[in-house]
Every structure is written in structure tokens, then in C-alpha cells.
Amino acid sequence: MGTNTNSRGDVVVNEVLRVENVSKTFGEAKVVDDVSFSVMEGDIMGTLGPNGAGKSTLIRSIMGMIYPDSGEISFNMDGERGRLFRSKIGYLPEERGLYKDVTIQDIILYIAELKDYPKDKAKKRLSEYLEKLDLGGLERKKVEELSKGMAQKVQFIGAIINEPKFLILDEPFSGLDPLGQDILMEEIKTLSREGATILLSSHQMNLVEALCNRIFLINKGKKVVYGGLEEIKEQFSNFKCTIVGKNSVHDLEKIPGVERIVESGDRNTLYISKDMDSNSFLRAVPESLNIKELHMDRISLHDIFVNIAKGGAEHEKDN
Numbered sequence: 001m002g003t004n005t006n007s008r009g010d011v012v013v014n015e016v017l018r019v020e021n022v023s024k025t026f027g028e029a030k031v032v033d034d035v036s037f038s039v040m041e042g043d044i045m046g047t048l049g050p051n052g053a054g055k056s057t058l059i060r061s062i063m064g065m066i067y068p069d070s071g072e073i074s075f076n077m078d079g080e081r082g083r084l085f086r087s088k089i090g091y092l093p094e095e096r097g098l099y100k101d102v103t104i105q106d107i108i109l110y111i112a113e114l115k116d117y118p119k120d121k122a123k124k125r126l127s128e129y130l131e132k133l134d135l136g137g138l139e140r141k142k143v144e145e146l147s148k149g150m151a152q153k154v155q156f157i158g159a160i161i162n163e164p165k166f167l168i169l170d171e172p173f174s175g176l177d178p179l180g181q182d183i184l185m186e187e188i189k190t191l192s193r194e195g196a197t198i199l200l201s202s203h204q205m206n207l208v209e210a211l212c213n214r215i216f217l218i219n220k221g222k223k224v225v226y227g228g229l230e231e232i233k234e235q236f237s238n239f240k241c242t243i244v245g246k247n248s249v250h251d252l253e254k255i256p257g258v259e260r261i262v263e264s265g266d267r268n269t270l271y272i273s274k275d276m277d278s279n280s281f282l283r284a285v286p287e288s289l290n291i292k293e294l295h296m297d298r299i300s301l302h303d304i305f306v307n308i309a310k311g312g313a314e315h316e317k318d319n
């Protein structure tokens with residue numbers, strides 16, 4: 001796993017959540033298969049995986065909503081070890097649902113009460129967060145009058161109303177417009193700076209890349225990648241080179257270090273082997289190529305994800 005550096009850059013040893021050899025079967029299908037990982041104090045950990053990979057099943061198991069067939073899940077918070085400390089945890093479930101015929105304030109105060117969080121503090125925190133999330137002054141609005149994105153923000157407030165030490169967010173960005181996503185991302189960073197440890201699942205790779213210090217990637221129920229974001233990028237090939245121009249894939253494939261090509265019209269993206277540094281690669285690009293544009297980039301989390309989900313295809317068409 002390498003050094004345990006959290007999202008704040010601190011080296012930490014306190015493991016807040018430990019998932020050990022967890023498996024879950026529905027009918028004949030093993031949807032979580034012997035999965036182990038840890039979330040360290042101060043982490044913003046991203047759980048990624050294709051549709052149906054097992055992310056929500058894992059999260060529901062952590063939340064004690066379903067029982068794994070085997071394995072152990074344990075928390076360690078404020079020096080106490082245990083199964084689940086409800087009052088210290090915040091949870092945004094994948095399935096959205098708030099009572100419709102109640103006001104925002106009533107539902108949030110109800111959630112706060114379930115978590116033993118004082119009513120006066122909850123009221124103040126609700127107003128602050130409504131303001132931050134662009135819903136200022138809407139305490140008395142009924143849930144049924146809200147748009148999907150607005151309801152999503154209210155449910156987020158429900159997850160953080162008790163100042164949780166550990167926050168689990170299942171697809172927090174889904175249904176939000178780009179502005180809403182940016183606002184939420186800033187709030188997640190602020191909560192982390194203020195001391196929360198966060199586990200989130202998302203399909204928005206750019207947001208995960210900007211937020212998370214540690215990644216857990218699951219595919220078909222099995223852990224496939226786990227570690228620090230930088231560590232993972234180095235583990236997979238480091239660079240990609242995009243060349244725009246009329247070139248045959250056959251010629252591009254012959255350049256030393258090219259592992260994989262994604263073709264999109266005149267634009268070819270060449271994924272470079274991690275053994276090849278960028279200077280050596282550029283020196284090896286033949287003069288005979290037709291080059292209208294050329295750029296070198298670090299590979300993104302999106303690239304890593306697609307590569308794993310497709311099983312590392314050699315040569316792909318992008319359209």
C-alpha cells in the first residue's frame with residue numbers, strides 16, 4: 001500500500017475502517033469476492049468500478065444494511081474499536097429518497113435527532129449549508145417542491161448534519177449540474193480539512209482524481225487496484241501521446257514504447273510503456289509521420305479505469 005499519506009498530506013497510521021476478506025453472494029452471483037482494504041484517518045478514498053461491479057453492495061455492507069456471507073468489517077474511531085458508530089457516521093445512500101410531504105428543516109432535524117445531534121446546532125448548521133449549496137432560506141420548503149438536484153443537495157446535508165467523523169457518499173455527484181458538482185466538491189474538501197475521513201463512490205473520474213488521495217477499484221466483485229493515486233498512475237503506463245495527422249495505425253504501432261492506441265479519425269492516442277521516459281519516446285517518433293498536433297500528457301484515472309474495465313485492449317476505435 002506504500003506510505004499512508006492522507007488527503008491533507010499527513011502521514012497517518014490510524015486505520016478508521018478495515019474491510020477484511022468480505023464476500024457477498026446474491027443467488028448464484030458472487031458480487032463481492034474476498035475484498036480487503038483500509039481507510040486511514042483523513043483519507044478521501046474513491047471507490048470506483050463499472051456498473052454492477054459491487055460498489056454499493058460493499059458500501060451497504062459497511063453500513064450494516066446487509067450482511068456479508070464472510071469476512072470482517074470494523075471501525076476504529078476515537079480510540080474505540082467496533083462495528084458501527086452511528087452518531088459519528090454520515091451516509092448518503094445511492095438510492096435517493098426523502099419523505100415528500102415534509103419541510104427540509106423537519107427532515108434534517110429528524111435525521112439529526114436519530115444521530116443524537118443537538119437540535120439548535122443542527123438548525124444553525126442546516127442554514128449554513130443551505131446557503132453554501134445555493135438553497136439559502138429554503139428551510140420551510142417541502143421536499144416534494146424540490147428539483148432532483150435540489151433534493152440531492154438536501155440529502156447531502158442530511159449526511160453531514162451531525163458533523164460525522166466518517167462520511168460515506170455513494171454517487172454524491174449524480175444528478176447535479178456542473179456548478180452544483182463544483183460546489184459539492186469544495187464542501188467535501190472543506191469537510192476533509194476540518195477532520196472528516198471520507199469514502200465515496202463515483203463514476204466522475206475527473207472529480208475523483210481532483211478529490212481523492214487513495215483509490216479502490218473493483219471489477220466483477222474483485223479488488224483490482226488499490227493504493228495512492230500517484231502510486232497507481234506510476235504502476236500503469238505513465239504517459240500518453242496524442243498525434244493529430246493522417247497516419248496509419250500500423251506505422252504508429254511500430255514506434256518503440258507504444259503499448260496501446262486509441263484511434264479517433266485523424267487523432268491517435270498512443271499509450272506509452274512505463275519503461276519508456278517521455279524524452280526517449282519523442283526522440284523515437286519518425287520524421288516521416290504527418291504531425292499537425294502532438295501533445296504528451298500524464299495518463300488520467302479515466303484512462304486507467306477504461307483500460308481495466310476493457311481488460312487492457314490493444315487497439316481500440318473511439319467512435
Ligand SMILES: Nc1ncnc2c1ncn2[C@@H]1O[C@H](COP(=O)(O)OP(=O)(O)OP(=O)(O)O)[C@@H](O)[C@H]1O
Nearest residue numbers: 026027031049050051052053054055056057058094
Ligand atoms: N439485493 C440484491 N439482490 C440481488 N442482486 C443484487 C442485489 N443488490 C445488488 N445486486 C447485484 O449485485 C451486483 C452489484 O451491484 P451493486 O449495486 O453493488 O453495483 P455497483 O458497483 O454499485 O453498480 P452501479 O455503478 O451500477 O451503481 C449487480 O449485479 C446487482 O444486480
